[in-house]
Amino acid sequence: MIEDLHSKILNWEAAEEQVHNWQTEGEKIVFTNGCFDLLHYGHLHYLAEARDLGDRLVIGLNSASSVSRLKGNHRPINDEKTRLFQLAAMEFVDVVVVFEDDTPLTLIQLLQPDVLVKGGDWKPDQIVGSNIVLSKGGEVKSLAFVEGYSTTRIEEKILGSIKK
Numbered sequence: 001m002i003e004d005l006h007s008k009i010l011n012w013e014a015a016e017e018q019v020h021n022w023q024t025e026g027e028k029i030v031f032t033n034g035c036f037d038l039l040h041y042g043h044l045h046y047l048a049e050a051r052d053l054g055d056r057l058v059i060g061l062n063s064a065s066s067v068s069r070l071k072g073n074h075r076p077i078n079d080e081k082t083r084l085f086q087l088a089a090m091e092f093v094d095v096v097v098v099f100e101d102d103t104p105l106t107l108i109q110l111l112q113p114d115v116l117v118k119g120g121d122w123k124p125d126q127i128v129g130s131n132i133v134l135s136k137g138g139e140v141k142s143l144a145f146v147e148g149y150s151t152t153r154i155e156e157k158i159l160g161s162i163k164k
Contacts, residue, residue, distance in 0.1 A: 005088045008096055009084050009095075009096050015058065015095055015110075019095070019111045022055070028115065029054060031059075031111060031113035031115070032057070032059055033059065034059075035062045035070070035071065036059075036086070037077050038077055038078060053117060056095070058097065060099050062099065062102075063080060063098050063100045064076055104129065105128050105132075108132055112136065114133070115133070117142075117143060119145050120144045
């Protein structure tokens with residue numbers, strides 16, 4: 001089982017090769033990205049829905065340094081290895097690959113997914129890499145946001161600022 005998890009966590013070169021092989025076989029590749037710091041129902045619902053849009057789900061995971069730049073020095077709460085393995089443990093996730101930049105633009109250029117997905121707080125024309133995917137005839141989707149679920153909300157609850 002642990003080998004199965006390791007086989008889903010790929011470097012950029014291996015991810016590019018795997019995505020290319022799947023596309024050559026006619027499979028539709030869905031790509032999404034995020035910090036996925038404290039996994040919650042909103043994340044799980046979103047990722048399962050994203051997977052339903054194609055044959056394979058590839059997740060670009062913000063590195064720890066990227067999360068800190070985007071969310072503040074107190075984040076990520078979970079280290080990179082934990083976040084990688086949590087995502088890889090999901091049955092409907094096929095590949096997880098870390099990126100260091102603040103956006104996954106370079107990774108999207110490399111992988112050339114067929115479908116690009118983000119959560120409902122993003123409009124399709126605001127999604128980084130949408131022009132790349134659309135220019136090759138792909139799709140860009142903004143999936144519905146599940147209200148009441150966020151890592152920030154969990155963090156606030158832990159800190160005692162939200163009543164149960």
